[in-house]
């Protein structure tokens with residue numbers, strides 16, 4: 443993969459060339475501000491594909507990559523249990539980090555990661571999360587502009603087939619970061635915190651684990667209270683037959699157009715897969731460099747709309763706001779207006795915007811380690827409230843841009 447244009451601003455190493463990296467490939471392939479100069483993964487097929495796509499040097503480990511090549515930052519997309527040890531290695535080398543969410547599975551681990559990064563004076567960004575998506579960043583600007591009055595309530599809903607896509611064993615084990623709270627609430631709560639200012643005060647939630655063959659949380663319904671009386675409802679079902687992208691003109695999470703008549707295919711394929719190969723094998727085969735890996739068609743990628751995470755309605759004193767993948771609809775007292783959002787030239791370019799902002803322009807990032815720690819606290823609050831039946835009070839929240 444090649445791109446023309448200006449000299450890249452950031453020389454990046456990618457560590458962990460699995461599913462998360464696969465989804466970021468179009469961003470790295472198309473954004474001229476970053477150059478992937480090296481990749482590391484224990485899997486030979488992922489390393490071979492990386493050499494073919496990016497022409498960079500390849501290594502089997504983070505340590506070897508840091509010893510072998512000079513980078514400005516590392517994109518860390520390894521399994522979550524590796525993050526704490528690897529951030530120490532990166533801190534010792536003085537290398538800035540873009541780390542995939544969730545940064546860890548517990549508050550002590552998050553706080554330790556924050557302390558390590560702070561002691562070493564390295565920048566730590568957490569993402570991609572869908573709160574980077576332009577429709578939500580623009581909605582935040584509209585709320586802050588104040589013309590609709592104070593924000594009072596947010597309603598977020600996402601119905602998907604998440605639970606029936608091929609999964610690794612750890613993705614179906616809550617103790618190892620499985621289930622939709624760690625994986626999907628990490629997006630939805632991040633968006634609600636971005637729009638609501640960041641400071642959640644308490645969480646009351648119930649979760650659902652409705653499929654004994656896939657024994658982890660596949661659904662949740664949560665009520666979040668914020669400072670100033672703002673309240674948010676966050677609902678997610680990964681068991682859905684109804685696909686809530688119907689509310690978004692059938693534009694999917696990654697900005698592609700979906701066929702409304704194929705919503706059952708995930709369940710159907712899973713049933714047929716398990717008769718011959720395990721779903722874990724199939725998932726691995728689809729990953730970067732695997733035998734079923736489908737490289738992105740960069741022409742098709744350029745035609746995509748903005749990415750999103752389901753239906754969100756923001757209720758303000760004098761109007762409601764609804765962010766969509768291609769526009770934001772504003773329902774005011776006397777008129778309904780539509781703010782068009784041109785399709786992005788590079789998917790997830792907002793992640794590179796923040797990375798360049800922090801590393802090159804010395805601006806403050808929204809998606810800092812402290813920000814992601816606060817989002818994880820809410821996700822852990824959902825799990826704790828569902829278990830105890832209690833309302834859980836938050837104590838590690840931070841505001842947007844602090």
Ligand SMILES: NC(=O)c1ccc[n+]([C@@H]2O[C@H](COP(=O)([O-])OP(=O)(O)OC[C@H]3O[C@@H](n4cnc5c(N)ncnc54)[C@H](O)[C@@H]3O)[C@@H](O)[C@H]2O)c1
Nearest residue numbers: 458459460461462482483484519520521522542543544570
């Ligand atoms: N933002 C998103 O859209 C998104 C999507 C999927 C996953 N994620 C997150 O990304 C992270 C990775 O998840 P995934 O689904 O890509 O997992 P994955 O198993 O598909 O990929 C992980 C990769 O890391 C490699 N690896 C394992 N240990 C390593 C080590 N010590 N050093 C270097 N490479 C190592 C594996 O061989 C594999 O290729 C998790 O934190 C997950 O929550 C984010």
